[in-house]
Amino acid sequence: xxxxxxxxxxxxxxxxxxxxxxxxxxxxxxxxxxxxxxxxxxxxxxxxxxxxxxxxxxxxxxxxxxxxxxxxxxxxxxxxxxxxxxxxxxxxxxxxxxxxxxxxxxxxxxxxx
Amino acid sequence: xxxxxxxxxxxxxxxxxxxxxxxxxxxxxxxxxxxxxxxxxxxxxxxxxxxxxxxxxxxxxxxxxxxxxxxxxxxxxxxxxxxxxxxxxxxxxxxxxxxxxxxxxxxxxx
Numbered sequence: 001x002x003x004x005x006x007x008x009x010x011x012x013x014x015x016x017x018x019x020x021x022x023x024x025x026x027x028x029x030x031x032x033x034x035x036x037x038x039x040x041x042x043x044x045x046x047x048x049x050x051x052x053x054x055x056x057x058x059x060x061x062x063x064x065x066x067x068x069x070x071x072x073x074x075x076x077x078x079x080x081x082x083x084x085x086x087x088x089x090x091x092x093x094x095x096x097x098x099x100x101x102x103x104x105x106x107x108x109x110x111x112x113x
Numbered sequence: 114x115x116x117x118x119x120x121x122x123x124x125x126x127x128x129x130x131x132x133x134x135x136x137x138x139x140x141x142x143x144x145x146x147x148x149x150x151x152x153x154x155x156x157x158x159x160x161x162x163x164x165x166x167x168x169x170x171x172x173x174x175x176x177x178x179x180x181x182x183x184x185x186x187x188x189x190x191x192x193x194x195x196x197x198x199x200x201x202x203x204x205x206x207x208x209x210x211x212x213x214x215x216x217x218x219x220x221x222x223x
Contacts, residue, residue, distance in 0.1 A: 031209065031210075033210060033211075035213075040215070041215065042200070042213050042214060042215035042216055043157070045210055045212075048209065048210050056209070058210065090156055090157070094211070101147055101162065102157075102159075104156035104157055104158070105156060106155075106156055107155075107156050
């Protein structure tokens, strides 16, 4: 099913390890987003990219870096994973015109021991 | 005040019931509003956009009150398959990102 593809779907890391979560969309959307979702906290925006070549911090950017590699791809990197970063991570994309919905990937379930 | 606030529930209703969810938002300059649905351990999916004039999609009706900065979702004739978490969503002032409420959980029982 086309749309937003995230990899991997599951990952277990040790504290201090690094990893990159990958996201790609094939809908020619301009904007892409990374969220994390924790129980009782709802979806919180980590970083977003309103267009190719730009990135901006969201609500909870600390401990993360992002790269908008091209229009299709937006990656999220954890340089030194911490247990507090255990979460479900969602990538989303948006065309960019008014009143258009976001499309989400299936999510990455990340556990940090 | 949080940007988007919802009653977390849970709402437990029998099949066939009518249930209403409310949501308030803090930024009066917000222009776009949505309701998303999220099933357990799944990604959020758009349920419906919310327009100033109110809009209906089958058993679902969404209303927006800009003066009160209030959004509602009404579900009529609830089905078992309506059990999910409903997320109230508002576009940020810059128009670059969506801000999600924490969600309201609905459980419909037979």
